Structures are given as structure tokens and as C-alpha cells.
Amino acid sequence: MSVECLMEKKTKNTEEANRGLSKEDFYLNEQGFMVFTEAYHLKRGFCCKNGCRHCPYRFLKQGI
Template sequence: MLEEHVDYYINDDGNFVFTEAYHLKRGFCCKNGCLHCPWKQPVNQEETKK
């Protein structure tokens, strides 16, 4: 179960933002360029245009 302020928070726009702790628990990078990604994978702009 996700815990607010540990695994995620809700930003000013009302969006859920996953924390670094959540990403580490998940154990892999989804390559979506998440704000708190501990793996810091850049988003490939060419792939997002497809």
C-alpha cells in the first residue's frame, strides 16, 4: 500500500508525484523521465513524438 508523503505527494496541480523512495521500492526505471527517478534516465524526445 502506498503511503502519502513517503511514496508520493500531490503537487499544486493535483497530480500524484512519486518519490525516490517509491521508485527504489519498485526496483527499476520506467524511462518516463520521472522527477524523482534515482536512475536519472533522460526522456528520449524522439520516442515521445511517435
């Protein structure tokens, strides 16, 4: 698969994943992964207990 094809696929997947989210809800890190912000977590209203980077509930995974 060509690089152009991979980039197009990544862009399409990112656009699909972004539906219903505002710009304050996430950002893309250096590796291209979506990172949810504290604002998003507060809108969601609960902690998923996955040790998210911007968790406003201050949950920390054990063993990290």
C-alpha cells in the first residue's frame, strides 16, 4: 500500500472518529493518536478508570 493511500485512510478514520467532538475535546499527539482533554472527560461525566492522561478525576492505574 502506498504512503498516499495510508495517509488518506488515516485522515478518513480520524474524521470519522471526530464526529460529535469539538476542538476542545481532543488533540492529536506526535504519533497521531487522539488524546482526550480534561474538558471532554468532564462532559462525559465519569471516570473510565483507564488512567487517561488528562483525567480530572485523578485516577491512577496501579503498577504504572
